[in-house]
Amino acid sequence: MQGHCTSIKFLYPNLLPIAVLLQDSSGELALTVPVEKCWKLLPLGSKSESNLESLSDLDVDDVVGTTDSSELEEMNPPETLQCELRPYQKQALHWMFQIEKGRCLVEERTLHPCWDAYQLADKRNLVIYLNAFSGEATTVFPSTQQISRGGILADAMGLGKTVMTIALMLTHSEKGRLPTCNSNLESDEDNISSHGMSKFSSVSRKGSSISGFDKLLKSKPSLIGGNLIVCPMTLIGQWKAEIETHAEHGSLSLYVHYGSSRLKDAKFLVQSDVVLTTYGVLASEFSAENSEENGGLYSVQWFRIVLDEAHTIKSSKSQISTAAAALTADMRWCLTGTPIQNNLEDLYSLLRFLRVEPWGNWSVWNKLIQKPYEVGDERGLKLVQKILKPIMLRRTKLTTDREGRPILVLPPANVEVTYCELTVAEKDFYEALFKRSKVKFDQFVEQGRVLHNYASILELLLRLRQCCDHPFLVMSRGDTKEFADLNKLAKRFLKGSKDCLSGDSSAVLSKAYVMEVVEELSKGEGECPICLEAYEDAVLTPCAHRLCRECLLASWRSSTLGLCPVCRTTVNRQDLITAPTDSRFQIDVEKNWVESSKVSALLKELEKLRATGSKSIVFSQWTAFLDLLQIPLSRNNITFARLDGTLNQHQREKVISRFTEDKQIVVLLMSLKAGGVGLNLTAACSAFLLDPWWNPAVEEQAVMRIHRIGQTETVSIKRFIVKGTVEERMEAVQARKQRLIAGALTDQEVREARIEELKLLFT
Numbered sequence: 001m002q003g004h005c006t007s008i009k010f011l012y013p014n015l016l017p018i019a020v021l022l023q024d025s026s027g028e029l030a031l032t033v034p035v036e037k038c039w040k041l042l043p044l045g046s047k048s049e050s051n052l053e054s055l056s057d058l059d060v061d062d063v064v065g066t067t068d069s070s071e072l073e074e075m076n077p078p079e080t081l082q083c084e085l086r087p088y089q090k091q092a093l094h095w096m097f098q099i100e101k102g103r104c105l106v107e108e109r110t111l112h113p114c115w116d117a118y119q120l121a122d123k124r125n126l127v128i129y130l131n132a133f134s135g136e137a138t139t140v141f142p143s144t145q146q147i148s149r150g151g152i153l154a155d156a157m158g159l160g161k162t163v164m165t166i167a168l169m170l171t172h173s174e175k176g177r178l179p180t181c182n183s184n185l186e187s188d189e190d191n192i193s194s195h196g197m198s199k200f201s202s203v204s205r206k207g208s209s210i211s212g213f214d215k216l217l218k219s220k221p222s223l224i225g226g227n228l229i230v231c232p233m234t235l236i237g238q239w240k241a242e243i244e245t246h247a248e249h250g251s252l253s254l255y256v257h258y259g260s261s262r263l264k265d266a267k268f269l270v271q272s273d274v275v276l277t278t279y280g281v282l283a284s285e286f287s288a289e290n291s292e293e294n295g296g297l298y299s300v301q302w303f304r305i306v307l308d309e310a311h312t313i314k315s316s317k318s319q320i321s322t323a324a325a326a327l328t329a330d331m332r333w334c335l336t337g338t339p340i341q342n343n344l345e346d347l348y349s350l351l352r353f354l355r356v357e358p359w360g361n362w363s364v365w366n367k368l369i370q371k372p373y374e375v376g377d378e379r380g381l382k383l384v385q386k387i388l389k390p391i392m393l394r395r396t397k398l399t400t401d402r403e404g405r406p407i408l409v410l411p412p413a414n415v416e417v418t419y420c421e422l423t424v425a426e427k428d429f430y431e432a433l434f435k436r437s438k439v440k441f442d443q444f445v446e447q448g449r450v451l452h453n454y455a456s457i458l459e460l461l462l463r464l465r466q467c468c469d470h471p472f473l474v475m476s477r478g479d480t481k482e483f484a485d486l487n488k489l490a491k492r493f494l495k496g497s498k499d500c501l502s503g504d505s506s507a508v509l510s511k512a513y514v515m516e517v518v519e520e521l522s523k524g525e526g527e528c529p530i531c532l533e534a535y536e537d538a539v540l541t542p543c544a545h546r547l548c549r550e551c552l553l554a555s556w557r558s559s560t561l562g563l564c565p566v567c568r569t570t571v572n573r574q575d576l577i578t579a580p581t582d583s584r585f586q587i588d589v590e591k592n593w594v595e596s597s598k599v600s601a602l603l604k605e606l607e608k609l610r611a612t613g614s615k616s617i618v619f620s621q622w623t624a625f626l627d628l629l630q631i632p633l634s635r636n637n638i639t640f641a642r643l644d645g646t647l648n649q650h651q652r653e654k655v656i657s658r659f660t661e662d663k664q665i666v667v668l669l670m671s672l673k674a675g676g677v678g679l680n681l682t683a684a685c686s687a688f689l690l691d692p693w694w695n696p697a698v699e700e701q702a703v704m705r706i707h708r709i710g711q712t713e714t715v716s717i718k719r720f721i722v723k724g725t726v727e728e729r730m731e732a733v734q735a736r737k738q739r740l741i742a743g744a745l746t747d748q749e750v751r752e753a754r755i756e757e758l759k760l761l762f763t
Helices: 088-101 102-107 159-175 181-198 216-220 233-246 277-291 320-323 345-354 362-375 381-388 423-448 451-469 479-496 513-520 548-555 598-610 622-634 649-661 698-701 727-740 747-761
Strands: 021-025 027-032 041-043 115-120 127-131 150-154 227-231 255-257 272-279 298-310 329-335 414-422 538-540 545-548 560-561 570-572 615-620 640-643 668-672 682-689 715-722
Touching: 088 150, 088 159, 102 181, 150 159, 150 345, 159 298, 159 329, 227 233, 227 277, 233 255, 233 272, 233 451, 233 649, 272 277, 277 320, 320 345, 329 345, 345 362, 345 381, 345 640, 362 381, 414 598, 451 598, 451 727, 451 747, 545 548, 598 615, 598 622, 598 682, 598 715, 615 622, 622 640, 622 668, 640 649, 682 698, 715 727
Parallel strands: 150 329, 227 272, 227 298, 255 272, 298 329, 414 715, 615 668, 615 682, 640 668, 682 715
Antiparallel strands: 021 027, 041 115, 115 127, 538 545, 560 570
């Protein structure tokens, strides 16, 4: 067969010369395309089956940007939903329902993300599809299919993702379950392979299954279950309450799968319409399934799995992420207001869980997205945008409807920064501490070993930050000999107290701890395996695993005994080794109580609110500071409750219930970590953030607990910053971090950014 040699101008000239495969009704013709003679390509007009992306630079805001919901259809929920959905929530219900019906598999053909569509500038109006990664071209529409039905509901915090999900569960409960899509998997995977990945022959169809789960996938559970909802422990009570409130009595049966007495029998689990569990339980049963073949949650083929606060699985190598991806289900959903935080790799874990092929395969993701992105190749970001477009719905409070009005109107939230001035004694104490800290930091900079000493630098900064809250926090332990000569200034602050700074002068850390910290932090890394944030108030288990104190204790059912979340070794609380970042008191703080400038400022604000009877939440990231705050609150007869990570699920529910219902309780002391995930605390209309957090998104999440649906009062948010200290410079670092997150940095760029941030803090 002979044919005419067609010249095409390629989008990425660096890939030429390239063998192009043109397919049409007359047969196939392999051609080599010369670069010298090029025909102009016109962008394909907007059609239902494809869309040519602009060649302008894409930024990460576009990648996870908001959805234009003005054209989305609405769907009324079933009568079994006992609340009225807002229009944008009805749109989400329709979108989710259509995806679960198999819209992406049957009703529409979606252009494979690796391909771009062009129209030849000739009379035939021939459409050419080009694969910029493999160098192929074809006239046959290269569609892609999603192996599992589901997606990412990425609406901003406070828009009601929980009630949207409940509406979806009730809709299917009323209409009956949809047929599974297993019958289409064979052809779908073939389609993906032939159109999207043929150039990468090492990625076979078998390889597109979830790597590492072959054993689980070969023996598919025979028992069919209902809805599995996985959430942080803090949200179990809220999910339970929301289902009981919004679902008509008897419409959804609910079982809370949590605690040592939970039943793992699959025959029991499939009897409930909704099974509610935590990420900790999931990780535990995944480990048990592999070792004892007693899978619990893994012995059921679920109809639908919902991951709430799905960014919890962002670290693809974590046990929680692996455990979530190994579950079997027909429908899969991720609920998160922050689908990407620091790096594009955050999205990989979500796509792996969702079975969005072939992007759940690391070799494909790394080759086509991660590596191009890390070297500044815009194709990586462009590809992510195309992947997310059909499977992610994201709206914010600023999103507008068809008439241009905001989709959600809430009372205003006024954010104010209160700058505190240190007293003379506090200032002397802080400046002495800062000078000693800066000398050490400058030594690390001169040696070029800043990140190799990252743990030590964090310790220096921790002391400075705590000093801004209250000098007692710095004087609470004697585990740093180099600060022992602060006795004089400490005594001056205490106004002559004789028993300050008593106790041991140093804390002895095990060799295993030192080796682990050096290994983790030598590259400027290290995060708690539970919360996936930098360690705060860290402890070391006897099995040499380092975790945040709150995270560890919150994962235990007992207050004195539990399992290591990493290796499942039994750990006694008394055997925990406190890392240097911990702060507990070795002086009688109540007897020697002195108000710091920040505490005084807080008390003035609370006194103003006392007359109104309005409730407030006081956030701090250090439970030791919450301990201190209890002293002046009690002395001033301000009734309070307290919520931190040391409380179990039942205790947390009780605290939240008391704070919401008891009019006498006007203040809730809350650790920032415990309050930053999913809680609904609209009973309060004021929030006080006493210390800045490294990641500004954590502060935002905490504040969103009160500024959300259900709030009827104007919200006041006050951040306390001590002037002329590291806290003021942290504000600049936070603003810088927002820009860095928006730019989705590579690992190397993150390390370099950390060094610059540290230099800024010590100026």
